[in-house]
Amino acid sequence: MRSLFVVAALLGVGTATAQTYPTRPITMIVPFTAGGPTDVIARIVGEHMSKTLGQQIIIENVIGAGGTVGSTRGAQAAPDGYVLTMGQMGTHGAAPAMYPKLKYDPTTDFAPVGMAAGTPILIVARKQFPPATLKDFIAFVKANTAKVNEAHAGAGSVSFTSCTLLNSQLGLKFTQVAYRGTGPALNDLVAGHVDFMCDQIVNLVEQVKSGNIKAYAIATPERSPALPNVPTTKEAGLPEYQVTAWNALFAPKGTPPAIVGKVNAALDKALDDANVRKRLLDLGAVIPAKNERTPAWLGTFVKAEVARWTPILKAAGAKGE
């Protein structure tokens, strides 16, 4: 039945419709709750894209199972450009390793549209935690592995995935305290009940600025203008730790290239807009360079991300431990 729809939709979307696209509002599925980092980025770029495309982009938050419920719906939608998905590092990078029964393949079931924006990962600790720099931190946690408590925002979350990468690079296994989302984890980190965590800069920037927690390093090649005093992992002595929680726009596979091109052009224009850039940079987000905004670049990138995360997460035994 579904394939029948797909065929009908494919027939319907000829070159003629690609020229007039879009003629009605577009749904952008955000597979996370309203107000989270992915949602905020989707709304900021989506608002500007609406103006370029001349049609309203409606954000639909389809939450569940680490974003895979919404992404599944996005993968199975008709490939006519009217249902887009804002995927991210979890749903289109880590998910194949985290969810063995995943109903989509991020590398083949989507037509990549373009990279939107990413939020770099910070390594932070409670303010009374003894080590002062990242080097001290590494030495300290190596000597006291059994005593250290690492917090994360739940299995499969960005915070969990990026912590797992850190642990695998350090070759250590900490006691992990799982929270439901960043909010409660951050609460206990500020209160000093847990020792350290890794998460997206947007969730942590104000706590770091106010001194409620301390930041050891940012996992990007360059420092963030939002936190200019925090060194990069390269400067601080752990250059291999590079993580940015990226967010990118996807269409279902089989979407005509002309439509993908139109949406990509609108996204590109949004990322060049001064106001959009300012709002994204205020969050601490990184905006992709011109050459990183093409559908082809994103397609290659997603394949690399899946290949990168799968062995790390499988080795950590994240599933069925």
Add this chain to the structure above:
Amino acid sequence: MDTLLANLTLGFSTALSFQNLGLCFVGCLVGTLVGVLPGVGPIATIAMLLPLTFNIDPTGALIMLAGIYYGAQYGGSTTAILLNVPGEATSVVSTIDGHQMARQGRAGIALGLAAIGSFIAGSIATLLIAALASPLTKLALLFGPAEYFSLMVLGLTFAMVLARGSVLKAASMIIVGVLLSTIGTDLETGEDRLTFGISALSDGIDFTVLAMGLFGFAEILRNLENPEARAILTTAIGRLLPSSEDMRKALPSILRGTGLGALLGILPGNGAVLGPFASYSLEKKIAKDPSRFGKGAPEGLAGPESANNAGAQTAFIPLLTLGIPPNAVMALMVGAMTIHGIIPGPQVMTRNPELFWGMIASMWIGNLMLLIINLPLVGMWVRLLQVPYRLMFPAILLFCCIGIYSVNNSPFDVVLTALFGLVGYALHKFGYEPAPLLLGFVLGRLLEEKMRQALVISRGSFATFVERPVSAGLLVVAAVVLVVAVLPAIRKGREKAFQE
């Protein structure tokens, strides 16, 4: 004190601007309406209205969104009292005595008490936030996983007090509720639990689904069975508003409820849910004649309603002072602030004083507006009860279904609600009460989460719960409450057994 006055002056001058007053009114009105519609909660509404606020300045946007939030708390009690359908975890308690009052023809008094109690609670809580927000933040940080677990244990003991009939039945309902809350993805391993391979269950059952089913749908089934219950509702509407005598009697309960609710509202992880349950338990325990509870005791409505609203206000404290959202609605407010370029954190107070104090001032203005909106509406709501069944029931069902669908955009949720409707009907037939089940469900998830976190941090030592003073204190109170609640029931049960 001078700075407080200066700050409040700044706040009121911001909140009283023409635009912000208008936005506050729109927020309160929309909030009341979505609160009244069963199932459509503030989370779905705020998420839907978020894009509309893009073109307003951040202070105005937050004032409106906050208005929706506490407006929905007001509206939610209306449906709970009139139709026995709690839209939110916090209005479950209002169904117990509030709906009984409505059945006895005192719907107007019940609604009036709820509105006035909420207003008093909201005003006191706003003052509390203005004066003590910063020191109170420490309370939120004091509660680590161990303390939180003990608080949840204490919360579950309230459910025993809540029960009208058999303690054993109440206890089993709590356990069923806790078990239902374990459905879904395991937080630590990411493994699905008790989902039977249904992916829609992987995030657990939504509270709205359970509450609408057990209360809303089940209530309709029950009413279809005995049309004579209807007669009671239509014969006498009675006084529309509570008399000064009613108010005088209810005032102590309102103040006690406000205190409890305000305190619990500050705690992270949605401590505000406990407020109404705690207040009900307290009122029932200190009442001269506890047997009136569950049969339309005004204190059993006024206290919890006040606790509910006070908690709804003080839940803003961790958000405003720390930038950490204590519950899902507040998380959405964080998103709204972020979209407007204000990343919530401890510095909002100093960097955006007009936003911080404007919002606080607007809370009080909003509460006043809600009172003005709601009191005239009481008459209309009460008349709504006279709508014939053949029109009202399909309408309620329809709105419930829309509301449930809007929570997660999931058709499965609607089917599940229907199923819980049947369960709720069966429970009623066998004399089990759904309120303890819901409380168990709401607290169960946190109970498990916090217990595991505490044990992971203590490396598996259960002693952590008694070694930490706050946690130990809460457990002692829980034990006392349990003994006080259960002993008379057991004794009575024995006496009965002997008589037979």
